[in-house]
Amino acid sequence: MLSDLKVSPAGVVPQCSQRPRPIIDYSFLAINQTTLQVALPEVMQFGHTLKRILENVMYTNPHFGPVKMIKIDLADGYYRVPISACSLRALAVNLLTSFQEALIALPLMFPMCWLVSPPYFCMCTETITDITNKQLEGQGPSWSKLHLLEASTDMSHQQDTSLGHSEMHYTIPNKHKLAKPSAKADIYFDDFIGLAQT
Numbered sequence: 001m002l003s004d005l006k007v008s009p010a011g012v013v014p015q016c017s018q019r020p021r022p023i024i025d026y027s028f029l030a031i032n033q034t035t036l037q038v039a040l041p042e043v044m045q046f047g048h049t050l051k052r053i054l055e056n057v058m059y060t061n062p063h064f065g066p067v068k069m070i071k072i073d074l075a076d077g078y079y080r081v082p083i084s085a086c087s088l089r090a091l092a093v094n095l096l097t098s099f100q101e102a103l104i105a106l107p108l109m110f111p112m113c114w115l116v117s118p119p120y121f122c123m124c125t126e127t128i129t130d131i132t133n134k135q136l137e138g139q140g141p142s143w144s145k146l147h148l149l150e151a152s153t154d155m156s157h158q159q160d161t162s163l164g165h166s167e168m169h170y171t172i173p174n175k176h177k178l179a180k181p182s183a184k185a186d187i188y189f190d191d192f193i194g195l196a197q198t
Contacts, residue, residue: 007093008024008094010024011024041118043126068197069194070194071191078111
């Protein structure tokens with residue numbers, strides 16, 4: 001028998017217009033209260049994402065065309081970050097079943113409602129974003145090579161002229177405009193946001 005095994009109860013949180021989300025109550029056995037918080041809450045820097053995106057769009061050079069954006073949602077993000085084996089016994093959860101004996105699950109990935117899950121998850125997504133931006137700046141592997149089918153694809157007839165980019169007046173001085181097309185990645189918790197001029 002595992003003397004240091006802590007089994008927390010499971011629960012379900014109803015959500016509007018979405019499927020109910022299963023959670024684990026790690027405050028029941030004071031696991032959250034006794035967890036050593038190595039990753040500080042300050043690592044979660046998603047409060048200024050919109051400001052950074054607007055600044056990046058504003059300082060792009062219109063000579064290279066409009067800024068295109070994409071948002072990629074990392075589905076079930078917490079469940080993609082593994083945890084150490086020494087934490088397993090403290091994060092066990094009791095699964096409600098119809099069997100006579102209770103089933104106990106040991107999470108292998110970050111569980112919801114554990115105190116350190118949000119800051120550690122943000123550290124992972126911020127690191128991915130930093131590496132991506134270094135690659136886009138030419139400090140890592142090059143992603144600027146043309147796709148094999150790029151030359152055979154004629155995109156000239158698909159240019160969007162509805163906004164009249166050639167007629168727009170820009171008030172940003174030329175010295176502040178970028179000398180090359182903009183390419184930037186940003187993150188809002190589990191939403192990766194890409195900006196590029198193509």
